[in-house]
Amino acid sequence: MSKYYLNYLDELEAEAIFVLREVWAQFQNPVILFSGGKDSILVTHLAKKAFWPAKIPFALLQIDTGHNFPETIAFRDELVDSLGVKLIVGSVQESIDKGRVAEERGKNASRNVLQITTLLDSIEANKIDCAIGGGRRDEEKARAKERFFSHRDEFGQWDPKNQRPELWNLLNGKHFEGEHFRAFPISNWTEMDVWNYILRENIQIPSIYFAHQREVVWRNDTWIPNSEFLKLEPNEEVVSKKIRFRTLGDITITGGIESDADTLAKIVEEVAAMRQTERGNRSDDKRSETAMEDRKREGYF
Amino acid sequence: MEINKNQLLRFTTAGSVDDGKSTLIGRLLYDSKSIFEDQLASVEKTSHQKGIEGVDLALFTDGQKDEREQGITIDVAYRYFTTPKRKFIIADTPGHIQYTRNMVTGASTANAALILIDARNGVIEQTKRHAFIASLLQIPHVIVCVNKMDLVDYSEDRYHEIVDQFEGFSAKLSINDIRYIPISALNGDNVVNKSENMNWFAGAPLLDLLETIHIGSDTNKIDARFPVQTVIRPQRDGFIDFRGYAGRVSSGIFRVGDEVTVLPSGFNSKITSIYLGEESIEETFANMSVVMTLEDDIDISRGNMIVKPNNQPEQLQEFDVMMCWLNNRPAQPRTKYSLMHTSNETKTIIKDIVYKMDIHTYIRIEGDSNIQMNDIFRATLKSAKPLFVDNYRNNRITGSLILVDDATKETVAAGMIV
Numbered sequence: 066m067s068k069y070y071l072n073y074l075d076e077l078e079a080e081a082i083f084v085l086r087e088v089w090a091q092f093q094n095p096v097i098l099f100s101g102g103k104d105s106i107l108v109t110h111l112a113k114k115a116f117w118p119a120k121i122p123f124a125l126l127q128i129d130t131g132h133n134f135p136e137t138i139a140f141r142d143e144l145v146d147s148l149g150v151k152l153i154v155g156s157v158q159e160s161i162d163k164g165r166v167a168e169e170r171g172k173n174a175s176r177n178v179l180q181i182t183t184l185l186d187s188i189e190a191n192k193i194d195c196a197i198g199g200g201r202r203d204e205e206k207a208r209a210k211e212r213f214f215s216h217r218d219e220f221g222q223w224d225p226k227n228q229r230p231e232l233w234n235l236l237n238g239k240h241f242e243g244e245h246f247r248a249f250p251i252s253n254w255t256e257m258d259v260w261n262y263i264l265r266e267n268i269q270i271p272s273i274y275f276a277h278q279r280e281v282v283w284r285n286d287t288w289i290p291n292s293e294f295l296k297l298e299p300n301e302e303v304v305s306k307k308i309r310f311r312t313l314g315d316i317t318i319t320g321g322i323e324s325d326a327d328t329l330a331k332i333v334e335e336v337a338a339m340r341q342t343e344r345g346n347r348s349d350d351k352r353s354e355t356a357m358e359d360r361k362r363e364g365y366f
Numbered sequence: 367m368e369i370n371k372n373q374l375l376r377f378t379t380a381g382s383v384d385d386g387k388s389t390l391i392g393r394l395l396y397d398s399k400s401i402f403e404d405q406l407a408s409v410e411k412t413s414h415q416k417g418i419e420g421v422d423l424a425l426f427t428d429g430q431k432d433e434r435e436q437g438i439t440i441d442v443a444y445r446y447f448t449t450p451k452r453k454f455i456i457a458d459t460p461g462h463i464q465y466t467r468n469m470v471t472g473a474s475t476a477n478a479a480l481i482l483i484d485a486r487n488g489v490i491e492q493t494k495r496h497a498f499i500a501s502l503l504q505i506p507h508v509i510v511c512v513n514k515m516d517l518v519d520y521s522e523d524r525y526h527e528i529v530d531q532f533e534g535f536s537a538k539l540s541i542n543d544i545r546y547i548p549i550s551a552l553n554g555d556n557v558v559n560k561s562e563n564m565n566w567f568a569g570a571p572l573l574d575l576l577e578t579i580h581i582g583s584d585t586n587k588i589d590a591r592f593p594v595q596t597v598i599r600p601q602r603d604g605f606i607d608f609r610g611y612a613g614r615v616s617s618g619i620f621r622v623g624d625e626v627t628v629l630p631s632g633f634n635s636k637i638t639s640i641y642l643g644e645e646s647i648e649e650t651f652a653n654m655s656v657v658m659t660l661e662d663d664i665d666i667s668r669g670n671m672i673v674k675p676n677n678q679p680e681q682l683q684e685f686d687v688m689m690c691w692l693n694n695r696p697a698q699p700r701t702k703y704s705l706m707h708t709s710n711e712t713k714t715i716i717k718d719i720v721y722k723m724d725i726h727t728y729i730r731i732e733g734d735s736n737i738q739m740n741d742i743f744r745a746t747l748k749s750a751k752p753l754f755v756d757n758y759r760n761n762r763i764t765g766s767l768i769l770v771d772d773a774t775k776e777t778v779a780a781g782m783i784v
Contacts, residue, residue, distance in 0.1 A: 072374075
């Protein structure tokens with residue numbers, strides 16, 4: 066092996082840091098979209114590396130559905146505190162109260178789609194010209210075509226057929242007033258890469274990623290956590306299981322898997338042996354074959 | 367964990383639906399066990415709806431709504447898989463002429479290109495186009511897959527005939543490393559496993575080749591170039607006087623203590639420290655994103671380049687480039703474009719179209735300055751300020767640039783400095 070050649074994790078890290086610095090150099094008011102999930106935590110960690118010894122020059126923007134895992138909120142507050150960055154919260158509840166959106170109805174109702182309006186409103190209200198996300202191309206087929214710098218028109222919409230070509234490491238973030246960009250520094254990472262890197266760097270993540278005992282309900286082929294937001298069907302039963310979550314979203318739609326993996330090393334081992342994609346437990350993606358693409362066109366994360 | 371020492375290989379695949387490109391990628395993903403159960407279930411369902419028996423491997427790579435309806439791939443789609451030896455990124459691009467720009471995009475970061483040839487048809491126009499682009503973008507390794515060998519009875523003669531055809535025309539190109547493999551993506555011959563139907567072929571199967579091809583020499587280790595992306599000034603306790611230059615090393619090696627020259631000012635200084643995050647390191651090399659500090663307080667900003675005094679890029683305001691036009695709006699001679707080159711940016715005009723290239727016959731067409739999307743041509747650019755450039759052949763980062771149309775803000779052209 067050549068001495069002057071990076072291994073793949075170092076190369077992914079270098080690429081992500083490069084993208085984050087380009088965001089800083091090319092935009093006026095960029096933020097990191099922070100969900101409290103491992104991917105946005107990773108992006109935040111990379112931003113810390115990219116600008117050290119300076120502080121992260123981006124605020125964190127969280128779109129709060131109100132349907133949160135309590136563990137995530139506690140984690141978020143601690144992180145924001147330790148980094149000394151600004152936190153902006155866009156509230157879906159507020160969007161509902163203002164009549165900007167209406168709550169979904171029915172058994173599988175969630176606030177997932179409603180987030181789009183709150184996100185776009187927050188971007189506009191805070192004059193954000195670039196929102197940095199933790200989206201990865203391996204997550205979902207519509208994401209496989211995302212760019213590092215992804216253009217959004219003045220309505221916040223993505224046009225997958227008219228994307229800017231990205232060549233070499235030349236990123237074009239030029240835009241008109243009112244338009245914005247989404248930047249995806251970890252585009253080329255897979256779920257496995259993320260976990261391997263979290264393990265290597267010993268990055269702190271919320272406790273719900275680790276196996277723990279929890280009250281859950283079996284629904285849509287996955288263990289949905291019991292919460293004040295969950296409406297039980299007559300045939301459903303709350304049971305206690307040792308589970309962990311592979312992704313982290315709205316508590317009403319994020320399913321857990323049965324697991325004993327209670328350390329990072331065990332999670333890496335478990336993920337390596339997985340035969341289901343991580344979003345396989347997300348009911349928001351199961352609505353139709355093109356559910357993700359349809360939401361992304363509208364302005365989703 | 368040993369696997370963390372593995373390298374990353376980026377390769378591009380160009381081809382049309384007909385020559386089995388999607389099937390080949392599906393095969394690589396499937397046989398390397400990179401397909402998850404839920405993806406498999408979804409593809410099985412779609413295959414069944416389309417009336418196909420078993421699994422249509424091509425469906426693993428068909429991404430977006432429009433293209434599935436049209437049955438074509440329209441954009442660059444990225445795929446990932448990992449084996450115990452390497453991590454792979456596939457830039458999957460359509461092969462049709464109207465998608466030349468996508469092929470160029472996918473090729474720009476690739477270590478290797480897979481060119482697919484349908485064994486029944488042999489070398490066709492499209493093959494020449496793909497080979498030309500691989501050569502133009504200086505992809506270090508080209509692997510020619512003669513596919514659908516099952517449909518020509520696994521004939522050794524037919525395979526050699528096609529290899530001869532390819533060698534015949536590719537001699538005119540500049541590709542350093544060409545390999546050939548007879549495969550059947552549909553049946554899996556020589557993709558992941560060695561084919562029992564072609565014992566006459568002594569070489570390794572495709573995946574083996576992808577896992578072992580030497581990529582350590584693909585980066586330039588000689589010419590030290592560090593384009594400054596941004597300046598880090600923390601202005602906080604403990605770092606009041608800290609002034610670091612952040613960037614990604616384009617090529618070469620920098621060590622603490624090295625004498626350096628800053629362009630364009632030409633001031634010399636010495637590297638006092640190199641940081642990767644909080645970690646202080648002794649040396650840095652191509653592709654690494656680091657922060658450097660220098661001994662002297664020099665005015666340095668984004669767009670400047672740190673190099674070695676005895677090995678500097680050329681500083682040019684007028685230079686020739688091979689270009690690919692990427693946009694629907696045709697090229698406008700004498701119109702100002704924004705030119706992006708490393709972290710530098712300037713205004714430029716296309717001063718002259720030297721010739722257009724017929725990418726099938728490799729003939730230069732002079733006197734035609736009508737440049738449309740997907741055209742490849744040689745042009746003379748004149749920029750408002752000097753750029754620090756290397757020949758693309760020696761340096762894919764400091765030798766490449768894009769043009770942005772100020773009227774639309776879109777990326778309209780890719781250029782390689784000659």
